[in-house]
Amino acid sequence: MRLRNLALLMYLVVFWGLLRNPKYEIIKEFYVDFPCLTSRDKHKMLECERKSESELSSSSECSMTSESRSSFSRLSFELRSSPENLSLKPHRSSDLAYSTIRSATFARKTGLTSRDFQLIRRIGSGDIGTVYLCQLANADEKCCYAMKVVDKEALAMKNKVQRAEMEKKILKMLDHPFLPTLYAEFEASHFSCIVMEYCSGGDxxxxxxxxxxxxxxxxxxxxxxxxxxxxxxxxxxxxxxxxxxxxxxxxxxxxxxxxxxxxxxxxxxxxxxAVESPSSSPDPTPPQNHRSSRPPTTSLSCLFHRFFRSKKIQTLAPNNxxxxxxxxxxxxxxxxxxxxxxxxxxxxxxxxxxxxxxxxxxxxxxxxxxxxxxxxxxxxxxxxxxxxxxxxxxxxxxxxxxxxxxxxxxxxxxxxxxxxxxxxxxxxxxxxxxxxxxxxxxxxxxxxLTPPEIPGLRRPPTTTSIHHPKIEEQSNAFDYF
Structure with missing residues (x-):
């Protein structure tokens, strides 16, 4: 344990020396922005960079949390499933539909319900649910959303409840420009509803x-x-x-x-x-249990192993x-x-x-x-x-x-x-x-980049009765509303 602490101290000294060196940019880029770090750890790393050398020697706040030390070498979907991460989607920060529904959500302390949405028409159906075009009922901005409605009783009869829960769980984790954003979720009678962004260009x-x-x-x-x-x-x-x-x-x-x-x-x-160079060859036989096949490693030792195993680190650029x-x-x-x-x-x-x-x-x-x-x-x-x-x-x-x-x-x-x-x-x-x-x-x-085809903004569809004969013929899901 004493040798391990000594090695960690040496890493800190070397790392601070690199930060003082003009060539430290590549390590800063991959270390601070590394996805498997928690937001708290990234914030601490940035603060470490801003501290003076004297402050660093006396500060204990720049050390990583024990939780991130144990999980630095692996990514888990649980890192993005905490409640504080679910309420903010940075990739949708400039999206009018996202900001509108967030405002409506914060205005309702109990959360949004089915009565906050106005259904327009059915736009699709799948194996476990039906998707409807909808809008917020009392919002000034008439933004369109897609609401997926799942009949939990019907799914229970088909033994597909777990599939619906898996989809909801994954949607809560996602924050990416090419993946859906979960705007709201609620229960209505025996129906489970999730509200997502609407894609006007079809499939x-x-x-x-x-x-x-x-x-x-x-x-x-x-x-x-x-x-x-x-x-x-x-x-x-x-x-x-x-x-x-x-x-x-x-x-x-x-x-x-x-x-x-x-x-x-x-x-x-x-x-x-992992961060690898083009010369790194992938292991042809991946271990069945990567936890037991790798020695215990701290977050800093993981970082330095990645960057100092190559003698050409000074010549490497992010593109390499x-x-x-x-x-x-x-x-x-x-x-x-x-x-x-x-x-x-x-x-x-x-x-x-x-x-x-x-x-x-x-x-x-x-x-x-x-x-x-x-x-x-x-x-x-x-x-x-x-x-x-x-x-x-x-x-x-x-x-x-x-x-x-x-x-x-x-x-x-x-x-x-x-x-x-x-x-x-x-x-x-x-x-x-x-x-x-x-x-x-x-x-x-x-x-x-400019896509091959741009559907463009379409005129918001006229609101119609949710008891349209064709919809009722397919499903009685919205009788509740």
Missing amino acids: LHSLRHKHPQKRFSLSSARFYAAEVLVALEYLHMLGIIYRDLKPENVLVRSDGHIMLSDFDLSLCSDAIA LFFVAEPVTARSRSFVGTHEYISPEVAAGGSHGNAVDWWSLGIFIYEMIYGGTPFAAPSNEVTLRNIVKRPLTFPTHSPASLLEHHARELISGLLNKDPNTRLGSKRGAADVKTHPFFKGLNFALIRS
Whole structure:
């Protein structure tokens, strides 16, 4: 224990020396902004930077909390599920719909209820619920929202209550520009309601069918694939395996950017966080239990191990490092997903992990470019058999351009039937992003790029009676309201 404390003290001395050095910027960037630190720890690190050298030697506030020491090397979705984090979504701070509903929420000490919303029309339905377009009843700003209504009694009969709870749990964790924002949740009789942002552009499945030959151009497919890739990277960083990627679940906002939806089939696990250089080779056999396979390490020792294991740290720039957080140890045997998008390991009835999302990304890109999925058949049974046994083929023998050639290479890597060697299975998005298909694309600035199509702001729909005959014919869910 004495040697450990001495080593920690040496790390602090060296770290302070680096802060005093003009070349410390790279360490500051990755250390202060490292996602697995709590906001309190990040604040303390920034305060440490501002303190003078004399203050640092006498201050005890710059030490990390014991909680973050034990969890620095892994990411858990529980880090974002605390109540203080649920009330603020920084990525929606400039969104009028978000600020409006927050104001309404704070005005009601008991929280929003069904009576605070005015239903307009049904806009979709899924396996566990129906989605309605709605507005705040007494708000000055008539912003549109999507309300998903789940009949808990019906779900209980289908043994799907856990799926609805999983989706709600995940939505509370998310704060990302390409993922949905949970605005409100409440119970109404035997119905459970969640209010999310509304995407006026529909979904990519409907959008693709409006194009010639029902497929996107290569540049459009590249853009949508890149945004989906960034969204998957964030989910995997939180230990969430999506397991339901398909064009129907990729919605288009009014500004043309995408948003993933439907998380009731997702799997929650843990992710191991690391900063690696391109020369770092991923472990071909990930440990079954990463807690027992690694020696106990403090947050500072973890940091210095990452940065000082290379003798070329002085020459490294942020562009030469990769942030890797992939739930490689997650395992499930559930048969979930859409048949044409199911991976071979799921179709064969075996266990699966994070690699299923990268397989789905390959099918997704293939469908956007070629207008259909590669293993589709007249029946689900034949489709699953094709996924397991039939080799991947493309509509034409030769690609028409260099970009299509790169697209085929990427699809082939993602549609590797062996999940252990599939592209993305070890280092996730860090490996997929470097593929030549995405060459020249700045993922950090992708939100500032102009999307291929911009639906634009649509005129708010006229409010209609919630007892519309067509709605009543589909479901009596809103009789309560």
